[in-house]
Amino acid sequence: MYKYASPKNFYVLAGQLIPWLGIITLVLFATGLYLGLYVAPPDYQQGDSYRIMFIHVPAAWMSMYVYVMMAGAGLVGLVWNIKLADMLATASAPIGASLTLMALVTGSLWGKPTWGTYWVWDARLTSELLLFFLYLGFIALQAAIDEPRRSARAGAVLALVGVVDIPIIHFSVIWWNTLHQPASIGALNRIISPTIYPTMLHPLLINSLAFFLFYYMVVLMRMRGEILARERHTGWVMQIVRASAEAAR
Numbered sequence: 001m002y003k004y005a006s007p008k009n010f011y012v013l014a015g016q017l018i019p020w021l022g023i024i025t026l027v028l029f030a031t032g033l034y035l036g037l038y039v040a041p042p043d044y045q046q047g048d049s050y051r052i053m054f055i056h057v058p059a060a061w062m063s064m065y066v067y068v069m070m071a072g073a074g075l076v077g078l079v080w081n082i083k084l085a086d087m088l089a090t091a092s093a094p095i096g097a098s099l100t101l102m103a104l105v106t107g108s109l110w111g112k113p114t115w116g117t118y119w120v121w122d123a124r125l126t127s128e129l130l131l132f133f134l135y136l137g138f139i140a141l142q143a144a145i146d147e148p149r150r151s152a153r154a155g156a157v158l159a160l161v162g163v164v165d166i167p168i169i170h171f172s173v174i175w176w177n178t179l180h181q182p183a184s185i186g187a188l189n190r191i192i193s194p195t196i197y198p199t200m201l202h203p204l205l206i207n208s209l210a211f212f213l214f215y216y217m218v219v220l221m222r223m224r225g226e227i228l229a230r231e232r233h234t235g236w237v238m239q240i241v242r243a244s245a246e247a248a249r
Contacts, residue, residue, distance in 0.1 A: 007227045008236050010084055014220040021217035025210050032206035040200045049113040054203055056106035058211040059099045063131060064166050066096035066215060070138070071163040074156025083230070084223070086152035089159060090142060091222035095215055097135035104128060123172035127165055134162040148230060 004010050036054035043050040070092045076085040107125065108118040119125065138155050145151035196204065231237045 005082060005084060007083060007087075007231050008234075011224055011227050014224050018217055018220050018224075021213050021220070025213045025217055028206055028210035028213065032203045032210055034203075035199075036203035036207065040203060041197075043200075046114060049110065050200075052106050052110045054207050056103060056110055057204060058208040059106060060103040060128065061208060062211045062215055063096060063100035063103050063128070064169060065212075066092050066099060067131060067134070067159070068163065068166060070096065071156075071159040074152075074159040077152055078156050086148070086156075087223050087226040087230070088219065089138075089152065089155060091219050091226055092215075093135055093138045093142070093155075095218055095222070097132060097139065099211075099215075100128065100132040100135060104132060124169065127169045127172055131162075131165050131169060134158070134165060138162075 004013055032054065037051055040051070042048050070089045073085040073089040073092070076082055077089065104125070107128075111120070112118050138158050141158055142151045142155045145154055228237055228240070232241075
């Protein structure tokens with residue numbers, strides 16, 4: 001596996017994985033949305049408005065997962081000076097910000113019929129909003145520093161400091177009295193015996209897997225772009241550019 005720490009080898013591997021990830025993601029999304037929007041029954045309290053959870057919940061889960069990936073990649077980059085780890089953190093930030101914004105917007109749309117308002121300064125919502133600002137801060141900080149290595153180190157420090165927000169988001173419904181409902185999935189007993197009806201649980205899990213694979217598909221695409229930008233003066237990148245130019249003629 002060490003050979004894939006080389007940007008050139010990783011570029012080739014990522015190019016091979018992206019089409020397969022795209023196909024599987026598309027199939028999972030189509031299946032999960034069909035089951036969630038057409039097969040799953042209406043909720044006995046919320047009616048059809050609960051169906052937004054098939055987008056909201058996976059987006060919220062992934063917003064936290066992507067930030068943890070950024071912090072982990074930043075740590076690897078700081079300790080072992082691996083360029084691909086820095087690229088992973090940089091490529092992940094806009095994806096994570098988009099997923100967090102999606103979670104906030106869909107949560108607000110879900111909150112209106114459920115709570116009677118689009119927004120309350122609930123612990124879960126507020127800590128998720130803070131996560132969105134952490135993503136934006138990471139992106140802005142890296143954009144403000146021209147030198148890639150210094151930019152990566154500054155971003156890694158911010159990501160590692162901000163990762164404390166992740167357990168706050170996760171445990172907020174336990175630590176504080178909030179409007180947000182507690183997790184129906186997550187604890188071991190709830191994984192074995194979840195409180196969600198199976199026809200609702202299955203599309204939720206399918207969509208969650210689709211979001212998971214979608215992240216890896218997009219982050220690999222963005223990392224390939226980062227590799228080309230940072231390695232643009234190397235011989236192998238120049239060969240790719242020449243081959244692309246000849247193919248476009």
